[in-house]
Amino acid sequence: MKIKILSLCMAMLLCVFPLSVFAETEPEAPAFRDVVINYTRADGTITVTGKAPFALNMAEPVRLMLLKPDSVGGDTNLTKLINGTATFVEVGVHVDETMLLGDKSFAFTTFTLSDSLAAGDYTLRMVSENISYTAVIGVASIAQTVTAMNQVTEVEDIRSNIEKYNDVYQLEVGAESAYSKLSETGKSKVLSGLCNTTFADETEIKNTFDALVQLSRVSAGPWGVLEEIIENYSTLLELTPYMDDFNALNSTRKDLVYKALVGKSYQSISAFAETFDGAVTDAENAILYPNSEPSSDRGSGGVSSAVRVPVVSEPDDNKQPEQTNKIFRDLGNYAWAEESVLELYNKGIISGKAEGLFAPADSVTRGEAIKMIVLAFSQIDPSATCSFTDVPKDSWVYPYVATALKAQIVHGYNDSLAGAGDTITREDFATMILRAIQASNKSLTEATEAADFSDDGAIASYAKEAVYKLQRAGVIHGAGNNSFLPKNATTRAEAAKIIAALLD
Numbered sequence: 001m002k003i004k005i006l007s008l009c010m011a012m013l014l015c016v017f018p019l020s021v022f023a024e025t026e027p028e029a030p031a032f033r034d035v036v037i038n039y040t041r042a043d044g045t046i047t048v049t050g051k052a053p054f055a056l057n058m059a060e061p062v063r064l065m066l067l068k069p070d071s072v073g074g075d076t077n078l079t080k081l082i083n084g085t086a087t088f089v090e091v092g093v094h095v096d097e098t099m100l101l102g103d104k105s106f107a108f109t110t111f112t113l114s115d116s117l118a119a120g121d122y123t124l125r126m127v128s129e130n131i132s133y134t135a136v137i138g139v140a141s142i143a144q145t146v147t148a149m150n151q152v153t154e155v156e157d158i159r160s161n162i163e164k165y166n167d168v169y170q171l172e173v174g175a176e177s178a179y180s181k182l183s184e185t186g187k188s189k190v191l192s193g194l195c196n197t198t199f200a201d202e203t204e205i206k207n208t209f210d211a212l213v214q215l216s217r218v219s220a221g222p223w224g225v226l227e228e229i230i231e232n233y234s235t236l237l238e239l240t241p242y243m244d245d246f247n248a249l250n251s252t253r254k255d256l257v258y259k260a261l262v263g264k265s266y267q268s269i270s271a272f273a274e275t276f277d278g279a280v281t282d283a284e285n286a287i288l289y290p291n292s293e294p295s296s297d298r299g300s301g302g303v304s305s306a307v308r309v310p311v312v313s314e315p316d317d318n319k320q321p322e323q324t325n326k327i328f329r330d331l332g333n334y335a336w337a338e339e340s341v342l343e344l345y346n347k348g349i350i351s352g353k354a355e356g357l358f359a360p361a362d363s364v365t366r367g368e369a370i371k372m373i374v375l376a377f378s379q380i381d382p383s384a385t386c387s388f389t390d391v392p393k394d395s396w397v398y399p400y401v402a403t404a405l406k407a408q409i410v411h412g413y414n415d416s417l418a419g420a421g422d423t424i425t426r427e428d429f430a431t432m433i434l435r436a437i438q439a440s441n442k443s444l445t446e447a448t449e450a451a452d453f454s455d456d457g458a459i460a461s462y463a464k465e466a467v468y469k470l471q472r473a474g475v476i477h478g479a480g481n482n483s484f485l486p487k488n489a490t491t492r493a494e495a496a497k498i499i500a501a502l503l504d
Contacts, residue, residue, distance in 0.1 A: 030054030069120030340500035367420035
């Protein structure tokens with residue numbers, strides 16, 4: 001009976017405790033634990049603490065030595081010591097030992113490195129009861145970390161310096177930093193900007209790094225980020241001398257500045273400041289149409305740009321518009337486009353946004369531009385199809401996008417996106433127009449000499465043929481200061497003027 005009761009109790013215990021506790025387990029490898037090495041560059045001090053839980057003999061000390069940086073190639077300094085090919089005097093810096101406390105913890109006496117030590121990766125080695133621990137300390141005074149950065153010529157060495165000495169540089173490179181959110185190309189440009197540069201101190205390194213990060217953000221766009229960058233980093237980017245003039249601009253003219261800056265590559269902070277100054281001057285002198293507040297495409301990624309027609313003189317804002325037609329009452333200040341608007345309206349190519357309102361200053365979307373171009377240069381092809389995810393079959397723009405895609409007037413951003421709801425820029429509108437002309441077997445006649453737009457470098461390579469062919473045909477013209485403003489949005493008035501000119 002007793003045996004049965006004992007068996008029953010054992011069975012109950014097995015139900016309570018998992019059988020895994022009886023399995024064989026791999027013994028934990030003996031090792032130093034909780035090692036903390038504090039190196040303070042300001043005064044060159046080093047403290048080392050930790051635990052030796054493996055210790056069996058409390059009378060056995062923990063021994064420490066710090067070795068100089070290893071030579072390139074060949075044996076390490078530790079190997080040289082073990083093999084007897086070098087003495088500690090030759091390769092060592094500091095040696096010490098300490099006893100374990102009751103809980104098997106230890107703490108070495110703080111020691112100070114000599115100011116004469118060269119910067120480099122020093123090896124710290126601890127041993128007790130034949131158990132060892134090795135760590136590398138990037139030794140360098142604050143002045144030496146600056147010197148190390150001044151001597152760098154390769155991006156990978158910059159990365160290494162940041163990893164070792166960022167306690168001095170204080171560069172924001174964490175997961176949530178603006179730097180970490182850059183593309184790999186953007187990050188490389190930032191680091192390249194730190195190469196072959198002479199810095200006076202660690203503060204100058206940080207300021208230069210921060211400025212280069214912001215310049216990479218400007219290059220990457222979209223142009224909407226420019227407002228925040230200029231507002232928060234004007235001093236860092238050396239824009240202070242030009243900020244009074246910039247702040248005096250209205251929102252429309254500031255948008256011109258943003259669009260003139262975005263997408264370009266800047267070789268230096270001073271180059272960006274110079275470009276900013278020029279953009280502000282251009283914005284001050286730009287001829288704006290009345291009430292033309294371009295609709296914001298910030299955050300859209302800055303995809304396209306259309307064409308701008310010339311303006312002979314800036315309208316008088318104090319003059320009351322004259323009502324010259326009975327269809328649209330908001331064209332009084334757009335005499336240069338009124339005839340074109342009415343012509344396209346009568347042909348059914350465009351319509352108003354509300355009764356009596358054409359909204360000539362409103363930006364044109366890619367979808368609206370495609371519809372106007374298809375209606376002006378061809379007929380809707382009922383057999384045409386497209387599979388863009390942002391153009392569903394039941395949308396108003398589907399037949400026009402499908403027709404334009406089949407005729408190779410548009411290609412979309414990629415196989416899945418047409419960007420129909422995005423604002424179309426001057427260069428992209430020009431590109432679509434030329435493709436439509438070619439698809440309809442029409443030709444352009446040169447009516448004027450080729451222009452040399454001052455911002456030719458900002459025109460995308462794929463758009464240059466269209467821009468200059470339409471310019472030589474007298475269909476499009478430059479804006480103020482002989483600039484084309486390729487990244488500016490196309491307005492409804494501009495689109496109407498260009499399309500009507502080609503239908504004449």
